[in-house]
Amino acid sequence: MRRRFVIEAVMVATYGHLLVPSRPVEYVIPYSSIMELYDMREGEEAIMEDPGDEAHVRSKIGELIAFFEDPFNRKKIERALQAPWRESPPLLLNESISFVVVQAVDNAHYGEYFDPIETELLLTAMKLEIPLLSDQVELQDRIIEGEVPVQVYDIEDFEFAVEEGVPAE
Template identity: 80%
Template sequence: MRRRFVIEAVMVATYGHLMVPSRPVEYVIPYSTITELYDMKEGVEPVMDDPGDDAHVKTKIAELIEFFEEPLNRKKIERALQMPWRESPPLLLGEHISFTIVHAVDNAHYGEFFDPIETELIVTASKLQIPLLSDQIELQDRIIEAEVPVQVYDIEDFEFAVEEGITLADWEATRE
């Protein structure tokens, strides 16, 4: 059974261990985070502090963009973009990784606490009832503080989330 996680596209390019999971994983990516990849690839602003790491991550970003632009993948993504909240068919990358692109729509419901991309990630996780994977501690803290009903894992806990995780029922029970 594949584990599903909502994640930003750039995190897939930034964290290499996400590309070698111990079990099959499906990354659900809001389309707006894919468009950010183009800005990061072309931008003069570094993605990483270390110049060597920055060059490596920008190479990985370019590879991820190429993957999304492959004709079959592009066609699947374009189909998803025809309606709000439509999901693409899975884009397969090897036998353990697939991507599903979601045409997420910013929802002002969380606008006070979160920027538009964060809001799309949160609403996608909530709507699809799947965990959010993030490296942003401050985002995780704000999700908890705002009592947003989504399960969130830190990138550092990725292996735990894939191997064991916490069931939705267990997570909901802890909130009561």
Template identity: 75%
Template structure:
């Protein structure tokens, strides 16, 4: 069974283990996070603190951009961008990893508590009833505090999440405890 997660595009470039899971995974990526990759690759501001790590991650960001710009992948993405909340057809990276680009729309549903990209991630996860993956502890805390209707996993718990994590019903029950 394929597991699905909502994630920012830069997380995929930053955490190499996400590209070699033990089980098939679909990453649903809001399109706005794909667009952020261009700014991060060309921007003067470092993505990582260590200069060597920063060069490596920016190189991986460039590879991910090239993957998304592949003519077949670009065509799939462009079709998804024609209608709000449309998913692209899977962009297959390898036998265990595919990307699905979502034409998510920020509707300010969560107010000032989340920036537009965070809102798009939360809305995408809620709409598709799938968990989010993030490395941002503050975001995880804000999701819990706001009682946003999504399940969120820390990147460090990726293997647990891929193995099945907490089933939706179990998660709902444990959240009320």
């Protein structure tokens, strides 16, 4: 059985270990997070501090964009965009990794604490009742402080989340 996680698309490009899990994983990605990849690819703002890492991550962002733009995957994504909260059929990267794109809708429910992408990530995790993966300690702290009913794992705890995880109750 695949473990499911809500995640930002850029984290998949940034953290290589997410693409070699010990068990099959399905990443649920809000569509707006995919659109952020284009901004990052085109933008001049540094993504990584080290120039070598910067070039590598930008390359991975380009590969991920190409994956989502593949005509077969694009068609699946377009189906999800037809209605709020619709999920695309799984987009298979390999035998261990699949992506599901969600047409998440920011309803400003958490607008004063979180930006629109963060809100979509949280609402997706709540609606689908699956954990959120994040590398942002500040976001994790705000989730706890705001008592948002979402299970969140730090990227550094990815293997634990895949192997054992914590029951949602």
